[in-house]
Structure formats: structure tokens, C-alpha cells
Amino acid sequence: MQLFETPKPKTNDPSEETIVELFEFWKETFNKRASTLLDDARRKKISVALRNYSMDTCKAAIIGCSLSSWHSGQNPNNKKYHDLSLIFRNAEKVEYFLDIHEKETKGEQEMEEWLRS
Secondary structure, X not given: OOOOOOOOOOOOOOOHHHHHHHHHHHHHHOOOOOOOOOOHHHHHHHHHHHHHOOHHHXXXXXXXXXXXXXXXXXXXXXXXXXXXXXXXXXXXXXXXHHHHHHHHHHHHHHHHHHHHO
16 A cells, blocks of 8 residues: 555656757857756756746747846846846746847837838
8 A cells, every 4th residue: 555646747847858949049049158057957947937838938038038138238237147047937037038028029020110111
């Protein structure tokens, strides 16, 4: 007789391939060096993000962070704030960076439309 149930694997856990894809996208977006590691903390943040958001949404949040001048180092400390632990800290942060992405891409679209007219 077993007192405790064996934990069932979660069916919505992202695959290792999917986690690596998003990690590589983040590295490319922020020009991280090749030696940047996908450690357990980053793997966990990516995994949780991919359980809650689509790959495209996660990529848009990463791009949103890259479009933020503050997070790109234009702040009093001249420090870049763009680690995965920040971008995927919680839903509020993801949504904040998604808002930046949407505003910037909307502005680009409006500029293109204006130039074409």
C-alpha cells in the first residue's frame, strides 16, 4: 500500500527543445556571448513562461524589453536590465514588456503607413 501518490508528469510542460529555442532567441536579441548558460534558474523561468504564454508571446515580451531604453541602459546607473529572470519574473512584468512591444510596433506601422501615403 502506497501512502503517497507518485507525481504525474505534467502534460503542458514545454519540451527541452522549446526551452532552448526561447533561450537562444533571448541570447540573440540581447547579443549575449556564446558562453551564456541555460542554467536551472533560467530554464525554470522559461518553462513557467511557456506554460502560461505562447512562444510568440514570450518572444514579443523579450523584444519589448529590448525596445525599452530604460532596460537597455539609459537609466541613472547605465545598467542593462534584461535578464530572463526579470522579463519572466511574473505576469505583470511579461504584460509590461508586451505593452512596450505593442506600442513600438504600432508606432512603426503608423510611420510606414504615413510614409506610403
